[in-house]
Amino acid sequence: MEMNEPQEGRHFVGKKDDLINAKRTFKTLEGRDVLILYHQGGFYALDYYCYHAGGKLETGDIEEIGGTLCIICPKHKYKISLAKGEGLCKTIDKTQNPPMPKWFSKGVKQRVHTVRETNGDVYVELSKMPGWIESDYYQGEEGKEKRAKA
Ligand code: FES
Numbered sequence: 434m435e436m437n438e439p440q441e442g443r444h445f446v447g448k449k450d451d452l453i454n455a456k457r458t459f460k461t462l463e464g465r466d467v468l469i470l471y472h473q474g475g476f477y478a479l480d481y482y483c484y485h486a487g488g489k490l491e492t493g494d495i496e497e498i499g500g501t502l503c504i505i506c507p508k509h510k511y512k513i514s515l516a517k518g519e520g521l522c523k524t525i526d527k528t529q530n531p532p533m534p535k536w537f538s539k540g541v542k543q544r545v546h547t548v549r550e551t552n553g554d555v556y557v558e559l560s561k562m563p564g565w566i567e568s569d570y571y572q573g574e575e576g577k578e579k580r581a582k583a
Pocket of ligand 1: 483484485486487488506507508509510511
């Protein structure tokens with residue numbers, strides 16, 4: 434099958450050059466609001482609303498934290514890894530002497546999606562990771578209502 438043929442679960446989201454120029458693009462795919470990012474030569478896609486309290490990630494700064502590229506939610510500054518959707522937090526590593534502050538993963542909190550580029554066309558495949566991921570809440574009806582009131 435040719436890569437640019439329609440494929441179930443794969444969504445054309447734009448031309449590579451347009452997405453690079455835009456840097457950040459909002460799309461609704463199968464009813465799910467997704468943020469597509471271009472940063473330092475790579476594309477990333479993740480749920481648009483932060484897992485913590487539904488903040489819009491579109492204007493979040495991107496920084497490398499503990500060796501991991503993260504988006505920082507503009508609302509309360511939570512750090513989310515772009516590649517895996519892990520929430521990162523800083524705690525004291527008591528295994529060190531003296532104990533040192535260190536970044537730890539709280540696990541996957543934000544659903545991230547797969548981005549593929551073929552012949553200048555960019556596609557997103559929505560995550561099929563089973564189970565509940567905290568950012569799922571803000572894609573559902575209850576979460577939408579909560580976001581509207583925030
Ligand atoms: Fe993102 Fe609180 S809503 S850090």
